[in-house]
Structure formats: C-alpha cells, structure tokens
Amino acid sequence: MVYTSPMPLLLEAKGLTKRYGATIALDDVNFQVVEGITGLLGPNGAGKSTAIKLFLGLLEPTAGSAEVMGQRPYESVESRAHLGYMPEHDCLPASITAAEFLTHMAQVSGIPPAYARTRAADILRHVGLDEERYRSIGEYSTGMKQRVKLAQALVHDPDLVLLDEPTAGLDPGGREEMLGLIRRTGREFGISILLSSHLMGDVEGICDRIIVLDGGRVTEAGAVSLFTQETQTLCIEVDDHLEELVTALAKRGIRATVEGFSAVVERESEEQYDAIRDAIVEADARLRRLAPRRHRLTEIFRRTST
Amino acid sequence: MIEAQGEVFDLGYKHYDGPREGRMRARKAIWINGVRTALGIGRGWGSKVLPGLLFVAVMLPALVISLVASQVGLLAQGLPGHAGYYQMVSTLLIIFSAIIAPELLCPDRRDGVISLYLVRPLTTTDYLVGRWSAFLSVTLALVYLGQTVLFIGFVLAADEPGNYILDNWLNVPRFLLAGLVVAIFTTTIPLAVSSFTNRRAYAAAFVIGLFIISVPITGVLTICENSHGTQQGGLGSESGQCKPLTGKAAKWFALLNVGGVPIHVNDMIFPEENTSEFANLVDELPDVVPVAWYLLLTAGPGFVLWWRYRRIRI
CATH class of the missing domain: 3.40.50.300 (P-loop containing nucleotide triphosphate hydrolases)
Structure with a gap:
C-alpha cells in the first residue's frame, strides 16, 4: 500500500x-x-x-x-x-x-x-x-x-x-x-x-x-x-421508554438492538428518519441524541489482529 | 492621562534563524565537553578533586627539581632532567588516565546519551576522535606545563641563562615529542578498555591492574642471577651485573612492562641514558623493536576502540 x-x-x-x-x-x-x-x-x-x-x-x-x-x-x-x-x-x-x-x-x-x-x-x-x-x-x-x-x-x-x-x-x-x-x-x-x-x-x-x-x-x-468517518449505524439515545421505542420501531419494520440507553439501528434510507421520529413520539420517549455512529481508531487494531 | 510605562514582550515560540555550523561545530562541542568532563568543569566538587590532585602531583616534581637545581647547580649528580621528569610522572599519568578516561565514554553509553549524539550531524568516528583528542589535550597540557616549568627553572638556575637556552634549546622539541608519545599511549589504552564496559570502576581497575601486574611479570621473566649464585629482581639491579635467567629472551620479555613502553621510545628521543634494568635490556634490541611495540600498543587499542563503536547498537 x-x-x-x-x-x-x-x-x-x-x-x-x-x-x-x-x-x-x-x-x-x-x-x-x-x-x-x-x-x-x-x-x-x-x-x-x-x-x-x-x-x-x-x-x-x-x-x-x-x-x-x-x-x-x-x-x-x-x-x-x-x-x-x-x-x-x-x-x-x-x-x-x-x-x-x-x-x-x-x-x-x-x-x-x-x-x-x-x-x-x-x-x-x-x-x-x-x-x-x-x-x-x-x-x-x-x-x-x-x-x-x-x-x-x-x-x-x-x-x-x-x-x-x-x-x-x-x-x-x-x-x-x-x-x-x-x-x-x-x-x-x-x-x-x-x-x-x-x-x-x-x-x-x-x-x-x-x-x-x-x-x-x-x-x-x-x-x-x-x-473516524460516520458509519451506517444510527444511535438513538433516550432517557426513558427504551423498550417501547424498540417495539414502535419494530412495528415500522425497523430492527433495533439495545445498547445501554440507546437503540441502535442500521441506516437504510433517508425516509427511515421519519419513521424513527414517529416511533419516538409513539413510545413517548424523551430523545437525548440521534446521530450516526463514528468509527474509532481502536477498530483498526481489531481489524489487524483478526 | 497616565503614560504607559510597561512593555509587552512576545514570549511565544520563535524559530531559530541564526547560523548553523554543521558537523564541524558538532565535533568541537564533543571535544569541549570531553575536556570539561576530564577536568570536572560544570560538575560537582567531587569531580574536580582528582584532576586537581594530579595537577599538583605533576607540578610538584617540576618545582622541586627546579628549586634543587637553583641551590646545587644544574650539573649535580642524580638531578633528573626532562627525560627523568617523564619517568617520574608517567605512573601518575597512567593512574589519572585509568580513572578519568572512562568518564568520557562509559556514562554516555550507560545513560543512553550516545543515542542522542548519533542522530545529530556526527558520525561514530567524529564522536570517538572528539573524545580521544579531548583527553589527549588534557594530558598533553599537564605534561607540557610541568616540562615548561622545569625548563624555565633550569634557565633561571643557570649561571648564564642565555647560554643555557642556546645550548639546550633542543630539549624543547624533545620534550614536546616525548610528551606526545606518553600522552597518546596513556589516552588510547584506557579509552579502548572503556569501550568494553559501562562501569567506569571496572575499566579503571582493569587498566591499573594491567599496568601494575606487568611489572612483577616482567621482573620474574628478566630476573637476574648475580655472581654469588643468588637471584635478584631485574628491576633496580645494577647495570652490567645482570645475567638474566631467561638468557637472551630476557630483552624481549623486558618489553612486557606496559608502563615502560612509551619510556623506551622516549629514551631514544633524549640523549640522557636511562639506567634502569628494563631499559638496559631493551637497549640490546634494535631501535625499531620498541618503536614498533609502542605503535602496536597504541594503534591496536585504537582500532579496537573504533571497531567496538562501529558495532554499537542503539
């Protein structure tokens, strides 16, 4: 290289x-x-x-x-x-x-x-x-x-x-x-x-x-x-009603996994943001942060070691 | 209105735009630092004690000989001249070199400073030449100072100083050359030994041991049998009465006295006769032999020193 x-x-x-x-x-x-x-x-x-x-x-x-x-x-x-x-x-x-x-x-x-x-x-x-x-x-x-x-x-x-x-x-x-x-x-x-x-x-x-x-x-x-570029993973961090949010997302065909206080979803299209907004409203969750996840340099070491 | 009295200085980082003198300045810096280290300048009082003592020890014989000459006259029996002075101080120089010379090389390797030198505009050879010449300069300054005092003392002790200078001016180039012979020898061997260890004490002990042990070894190998059939040491035997047990080989064994190697060369430089038993034995050899032996014992350690540093890994 x-x-x-x-x-x-x-x-x-x-x-x-x-x-x-x-x-x-x-x-x-x-x-x-x-x-x-x-x-x-x-x-x-x-x-x-x-x-x-x-x-x-x-x-x-x-x-x-x-x-x-x-x-x-x-x-x-x-x-x-x-x-x-x-x-x-x-x-x-x-x-x-x-x-x-x-x-x-x-x-x-x-x-x-x-x-x-x-x-x-x-x-x-x-x-x-x-x-x-x-x-x-x-x-x-x-x-x-x-x-x-x-x-x-x-x-x-x-x-x-x-x-x-x-x-x-x-x-x-x-x-x-x-x-x-x-x-x-x-x-x-x-x-x-x-x-x-x-x-x-x-x-x-x-x-x-x-x-x-x-x-x-x-x-x-x-x-x-x-x-450290943005990844295709979206991180939805909420203060409460995390389980309700995951259910609301699932109803809209968005598969989410829970990591700490966040629901993590794979970004597929721009329209997905509207569905996520609606799911947050439906779950009555207080949104703290909605942002794409960034790569970290530590991943380089993980890549080279595998 | 109050007039401003203060001034604002910009203490931010400033790039250096002055002269850069490259490799020559680097070599000078290594030389100056070596001289300062040898004399203990810029270091604690402990580092200045030994150079100070040596200065006194080297100057004292010159002053005493000068004073005696002024009282009893220059032609007094047994009064040492310029050659005799070197024979007196060479042992002191060897001890001084053995203790101080490792200070110029061992700490640089032990503390890792050598790695900072060799990433600057400086080669290994530059570094070694700088250190070697620094120690040589200090040794030369000491012996030349003593000889100069001695020469001035003899001039002042002479009945007619002008005539003394005219008759004896050749002693000046002789003691300059002989001083160089002694200084190169006492500089190179301790530095070469220092390249094998990071511990100054080990290097000093080895060099002093080498010089000390070579005397009895040479003494045993050149031991004499006198007319009564008893044995007496080669060292100090009266000239002409010695029949070495090792026969004709004894004159070769006499070269093994490491401390005497530069003195044998100096005996050729000065007209005065050296009456020691080892010197008498070496006199039986062709002149080229002690000179070649001297060159081997200086060039050899010099090469070893260079070779050791060529292999250094940082």
Whole structure:
C-alpha cells in the first residue's frame, strides 16, 4: 500500500526493508510523511522503532530507502541537523543541569555557543522547566525528565521531530501534559511530528494522519478523519421508554438492538428518519441524541489482529 | 492621562534563524565537553578533586627539581632532567588516565546519551576522535606545563641563562615529542578498555591492574642471577651485573612492562641514558623493536576502540 499526499514530503519510505538475520522487521514498506502531526501506530514488534531508526540513519536498510527531505541520513549525516529525536529509553545524564545539557546538545546540532545558550533557555521555558533549569537532571521526576527529552529534540529548531513512545512510563496526569506539549509543538511551534505509539488514545487526540504498521508491513494509512468517518449505524439515545421505542420501531419494520440507553439501528434510507421520529413520539420517549455512529481508531487494531 | 510605562514582550515560540555550523561545530562541542568532563568543569566538587590532585602531583616534581637545581647547580649528580621528569610522572599519568578516561565514554553509553549524539550531524568516528583528542589535550597540557616549568627553572638556575637556552634549546622539541608519545599511549589504552564496559570502576581497575601486574611479570621473566649464585629482581639491579635467567629472551620479555613502553621510545628521543634494568635490556634490541611495540600498543587499542563503536547498537 502506498500512501501519498500533495503536501511537501518530509519522510519517504520506498520499498524499505530491514532484516535482522532471519527476522524481518520491515518488509517492503512504502509510505510518506508530510507536514503536520503523523502517528505511527502498531503493536509492540510491529517495526515502528526500526522505521524511526532507519529515518535517523542509525540503521542501514537491507533494501529500499528511507529518505528525509530527499536525503538519506545513513549516507548524509548533515541532513540530520533538521531532525529531532526523542527516544523511548533513558537518554539523559544525571550529573549535569538541564540548562547545560541542552546548551551542549544545541552545539552538537551545529548551533554556535552564544546562540545555543539562548535556545536552551527558550526551549526549557516552553516545556515548563524554566524555574528548574539549574537543577541536576538526576533530581528530576519522570515527567520532568520526559520534558527534558522533548526539549533536547527541539533545541535546534528541527523541521521534524520523531517521538518514540513519548508517554511511556507517565501517570495519567503526566501523560495528558506531555500530549498537550506535543500538540502545542505541532500546532503552535509549527514543527512537524512523527509520533510512534501503541496507544490509540495518544494518537487519536493529536494526530492529523496515521500510518499503521503490523508485522513489518503498512496495514492502514491516511488522514485520521478517514478512520473516524460516520458509519451506517444510527444511535438513538433516550432517557426513558427504551423498550417501547424498540417495539414502535419494530412495528415500522425497523430492527433495533439495545445498547445501554440507546437503540441502535442500521441506516437504510433517508425516509427511515421519519419513521424513527414517529416511533419516538409513539413510545413517548424523551430523545437525548440521534446521530450516526463514528468509527474509532481502536477498530483498526481489531481489524489487524483478526 | 497616565503614560504607559510597561512593555509587552512576545514570549511565544520563535524559530531559530541564526547560523548553523554543521558537523564541524558538532565535533568541537564533543571535544569541549570531553575536556570539561576530564577536568570536572560544570560538575560537582567531587569531580574536580582528582584532576586537581594530579595537577599538583605533576607540578610538584617540576618545582622541586627546579628549586634543587637553583641551590646545587644544574650539573649535580642524580638531578633528573626532562627525560627523568617523564619517568617520574608517567605512573601518575597512567593512574589519572585509568580513572578519568572512562568518564568520557562509559556514562554516555550507560545513560543512553550516545543515542542522542548519533542522530545529530556526527558520525561514530567524529564522536570517538572528539573524545580521544579531548583527553589527549588534557594530558598533553599537564605534561607540557610541568616540562615548561622545569625548563624555565633550569634557565633561571643557570649561571648564564642565555647560554643555557642556546645550548639546550633542543630539549624543547624533545620534550614536546616525548610528551606526545606518553600522552597518546596513556589516552588510547584506557579509552579502548572503556569501550568494553559501562562501569567506569571496572575499566579503571582493569587498566591499573594491567599496568601494575606487568611489572612483577616482567621482573620474574628478566630476573637476574648475580655472581654469588643468588637471584635478584631485574628491576633496580645494577647495570652490567645482570645475567638474566631467561638468557637472551630476557630483552624481549623486558618489553612486557606496559608502563615502560612509551619510556623506551622516549629514551631514544633524549640523549640522557636511562639506567634502569628494563631499559638496559631493551637497549640490546634494535631501535625499531620498541618503536614498533609502542605503535602496536597504541594503534591496536585504537582500532579496537573504533571497531567496538562501529558495532554499537542503539
């Protein structure tokens, strides 16, 4: 499956294959990542981290290519100056302050020392660590360390950041804060993001597009809105007289099933709405909501697992 | 009407539009960070103790020799010169390197920082060269500083300083070259050992153990039999009286003293004679042998270091 877009390309996988001995991590994968926030979804072992490492130039493809803005990072290290990376694993030194660490990482990204200090201070303020920047990183909480990890990925103002499981190890409050920060990075800072996650909730709330990997292959790709479109199922939620409503619908030839406080029917024609209105009146039910049901991203995982 | 005195600043995110110096800046940053790490700059007081002690330990012999020279004269018997100074401080340098050099590599791997370096405009080789040259720079600065103090001390102690400089100016390029020989050796081996473990203590213990254990091993293999038929250690035996039990092979075994490897090369650089028993044995070998042995013991660990990092998986 090839997912293409008319927007400028940031990443492109062309026939991308990576094998570790007899194990195939990625198998002839083709996809593109454009501006905005893209989710790279898949269960553990789907090939997400391998794909990210190929785009960062940390691994050499067995076949095909992983291109970043038209360049291959494995061959051209200079192209990495426009990428940011937040790994899933620990990657912070404990003995130095966040301000010193970020200044150093900005310089390693090619920024001169005087500018690097300013950038470090700015980014630490943006991730909410302005007051804590002169404390040793070893004294930080897990949530604060995740913010430093994000900050080092942004300190050189990349065009694209690759975030590998950014909410791993966070409690629900910390997870929400991190997702809010990622959303701000993508929407307000204008930095494109490739977000790898196995958590649908992370992706559903903030991504514009998704690419789903499973078993080293792309199983789904496209705009999030495509996967959350309206279905042919109508949901009639009422406060009372649910059984009477089902009976009234049946009298009009509409078969309904009960789910919680709702009667669920399969939509067949526009005229059906008139019959449903009449049935609600006949049952004397108080209507709370009448709307087509939408797909949810979790269904993608159900589809791929079956 | 009240005049507005405040000013509104936009603290929103600003994109960076300053200069980007690419790979060269990245290399410099790795080098500077390595120097700061080795000297404990930007870290707690505990990290500054050892570099501070070493500085004192390296400077002290130079100051003492200079003071003695000023009192008893430059031609006093047994007064160490520039070559002797290296023989005195090389053990200190080895201990310093064994403890500090792993600090430049082990924490980066243990904490995972290496994964952040290698996704930036920097290759594995850039990273290693940056770290290696940073530690070499610190070691060189220390030994050159001591030698400079010693040279100035000798000049001031001389009856005619101008003539001393004219007669002995060649000592300057000699101690510069000899310092490089010692520093490259004491930098490369500890860094190569550090590539095998994430624990600094293990790397330091291995390097110190290697240097210490090689002395008695070499001593046993070059042990002498004196005229009374009793045995005495090769180390410290008086020149000319030694008849090694291992016969002609003893001069080869003398090379096994790891700490002496750069000193044997330095003995060729300086005109002064090294009278230690190991040095006397090595003198019996063609000059190319200790030089080749030195090159093997620096290039070999250097290659191992590079090879280990080529295989690194993040």
